[in-house]
Amino acid sequence: MLRHIRVNDLQVSFNGEEILNHVSFDVAGGEMFAIIGPNGAGKSTLLKVILGLIKPLGGKVSFENDNRKTVIGYVPQSRTIDEETPILAKDFVSLGLPARAVPWLSARERVTVQKAMMMTECLHLADKPIGKLSGGERQRIFIAQAMVRQPDVLLLDESTANLDPNAQEQMMQLVQRLCRKHGITVIFISHDLHVVKEYADRVLFMSRGHYEIGNSDEVLNGKATEWLYHATDEEKPKTIGLFREPAGQLTDHLF
Amino acid sequence: MFQYDFMQHAFIAGTLVALMCGVIGVFVIARSLSFIAHTFSHIGFAGASFAVYVGMDPLGGLLLFTLLSALGIGQLGVKMFRRDASVSVVLSLFLGLGILFLSLSDKQANFTETILFGSVVGIDMQDVWQIVGLTAAVILILAAGYRWLKFDSFDQIGAEAAGLPIRWISIGFLLLMALAVSVTVQIVGALLVFALMTVPAAAARCFSQSIFGMIVISSILAVLGVWFGLSMSFYTNAPVSFFITSFEAAAYFIGIAYRYWLARRRVPGYQR
Numbered sequence: 001m002l003r004h005i006r007v008n009d010l011q012v013s014f015n016g017e018e019i020l021n022h023v024s025f026d027v028a029g030g031e032m033f034a035i036i037g038p039n040g041a042g043k044s045t046l047l048k049v050i051l052g053l054i055k056p057l058g059g060k061v062s063f064e065n066d067n068r069k070t071v072i073g074y075v076p077q078s079r080t081i082d083e084e085t086p087i088l089a090k091d092f093v094s095l096g097l098p099a100r101a102v103p104w105l106s107a108r109e110r111v112t113v114q115k116a117m118m119m120t121e122c123l124h125l126a127d128k129p130i131g132k133l134s135g136g137e138r139q140r141i142f143i144a145q146a147m148v149r150q151p152d153v154l155l156l157d158e159s160t161a162n163l164d165p166n167a168q169e170q171m172m173q174l175v176q177r178l179c180r181k182h183g184i185t186v187i188f189i190s191h192d193l194h195v196v197k198e199y200a201d202r203v204l205f206m207s208r209g210h211y212e213i214g215n216s217d218e219v220l221n222g223k224a225t226e227w228l229y230h231a232t233d234e235e236k237p238k239t240i241g242l243f244r245e246p247a248g249q250l251t252d253h254l255f
Numbered sequence: 256m257f258q259y260d261f262m263q264h265a266f267i268a269g270t271l272v273a274l275m276c277g278v279i280g281v282f283v284i285a286r287s288l289s290f291i292a293h294t295f296s297h298i299g300f301a302g303a304s305f306a307v308y309v310g311m312d313p314l315g316g317l318l319l320f321t322l323l324s325a326l327g328i329g330q331l332g333v334k335m336f337r338r339d340a341s342v343s344v345v346l347s348l349f350l351g352l353g354i355l356f357l358s359l360s361d362k363q364a365n366f367t368e369t370i371l372f373g374s375v376v377g378i379d380m381q382d383v384w385q386i387v388g389l390t391a392a393v394i395l396i397l398a399a400g401y402r403w404l405k406f407d408s409f410d411q412i413g414a415e416a417a418g419l420p421i422r423w424i425s426i427g428f429l430l431l432m433a434l435a436v437s438v439t440v441q442i443v444g445a446l447l448v449f450a451l452m453t454v455p456a457a458a459a460r461c462f463s464q465s466i467f468g469m470i471v472i473s474s475i476l477a478v479l480g481v482w483f484g485l486s487m488s489f490y491t492n493a494p495v496s497f498f499i500t501s502f503e504a505a506a507y508f509i510g511i512a513y514r515y516w517l518a519r520r521r522v523p524g525y526q527r
């Protein structure tokens with residue numbers, strides 16, 4: 001069982017520009033953890049570092065796991081699926097299986113694929129070409145592809161973007177079930193503060209070099225929304241200043 | 256027609272090459288590499304001419320040139336070579352080089368025709384064995400690497416996210432393509448590698464909604480095309496490649512028509 005993910009003092013720069021600036025936090029096993037922040041804040045970058053796709057300049061990510069190496073399922077932010085892509089949903093899900101040097105799937109692997117699709121409630125889409133599915137249906141297939149490795153952690157990069165409110169709700173309930181029923185730790189990025197409020201146990205707010213972490217009531221309130229979506233660039237530095245206050249006093253001083 | 260040795264050889268070699276092209280073509284299309292395949296065939300032409308000029312076996316020259324350029328393209332990144340400008344520069348450069356080597360060597364005319372337009376009458380048993388070996392190698396490697404290649408070809412972002420070594424897959428596939436092109440050039444000629452390597456796969460895309468289905472249909476179309484070409488050519492004396500290209504083109508247009516018809520009918524599960 002996964003007990004903790006410890007993110008310790010990560011630093012990442014692209015072309016000399018600091019994207020992650022000494023960020024540290026812990027995620028507990030079985031938690032629903034949200035990451036919010038403006039475009040370009042480095043949220044996707046942070047997930048990629050956790051995943052090991054990007055090597056940080058400094059700091060590290062460690063996993064405390066009881067009995068095995070931690071397996072991570074990741075659903076990237078954008079995937080261009082050509083409408084003409086000649087691949088059935090179930091085949092698309094099976095791509096995620098740990099690869100072996102034989103072309104066909106074993107009976108066991110077929111069952112794994114079916115289970116993953118059942119858990120993400122998309123079994124009924126199995127025989128449809130992926131290119132013809134709606135955005136919400138595709139997201140389920142993407143999550144199923146990540147689930148097929150039987151991960152301890154799911155990293156979801158804006159999986160509810162572009163979904164209608166109802167589909168968004170259904171998607172998050174599904175993710176919540178994966179978390180609560182199957183004990184999968186979920187780290188998700190979202191720009192939808194309602195979603196974050198309702199589903200996240202804790203929230204990390206990040207904006208270039210500034211980080212706040214707490215439960216959703218602490219980090220989010222009406223003003224935070226305003227800050228995220230309405231503040232102009234000139235306003236931001238002084239507002240960010242507030243976030244620099246030591247955590248704990250945060251809510252008292254905010255805005 | 257099978258009483259002739261050369262026809263037997265042609266059928267064996269042609270069938271194997273067609274099978275290989277049918278399978279690899281599906282990935283060539285999925286990875287949008289058709290024009291790189293076409294470029295490889297021209298690089299191969301230069302390689303073969305070079306080999307003739309220095310007195311090597313043409314296949315050796317073909318392999319040398321195509322494999323080296325596969326490595327080069329792999330190093331620089333495929334993206335750059337998807338741009339049509341790069342393709343036309345490289346393609347014309349090597350066509351020019353090929354012509355230079357040909358003019359430098361003495362036995363031109365016959366060889367030029369063979370390497371540009373393909374030939375099946377000149378295949379001896381030794382060539383057949385070479386072709387058996389190379390096609391078998393390509394098909395086996397494709398089978399062993401199928402899962403990795405499939406993931407990377409149809410969902411590259413997902414493959415990268417899952418930690419697959421996408422750069423090595425890309426380079427490995429280019430090398431395989433170089434091998435495949437070198438073998439195919441000998442049958443259909445440098446100018447028409449397209450005919451076997453991409454057209455059957457493109458046609459198969461119209462008939463099937465699954466990768467495995469596409470591979471099967473594409474291989475069948477390629478093999479039928481080669482058989483059709485060899486037989487027709489035997490009885491009419493017109494070039495083999497002409498019949499192969501006509502067959503594959505017909506399959507493609509029928510495929511397009513079929514899709515159009517399907518779309519009109521609105522078959523459940525297939526909305527378009």
Ligand SMILES: Nc1ncnc2c1ncn2[C@@H]1O[C@H](COP(=O)(O)OP(=O)(O)OP(=O)(O)O)[C@@H](O)[C@H]1O
Pocket residue numbers: 014015019037038039040041042043044045046077
């Ligand atoms: N591979 C890269 N090379 C150079 N710069 C990069 C790279 N990846 C990300 N960046 C830069 O890092 C910054 C953070 O990018 P990131 O994708 O992490 O943002 P984000 O918080 O996910 O934004 P969004 O909400 O728009 O998805 C951006 O300014 C981006 O331009």
Ligand SMILES: [Mg+2]
Pocket residue numbers: 043044045077157
């Ligand atoms: Mg992002």
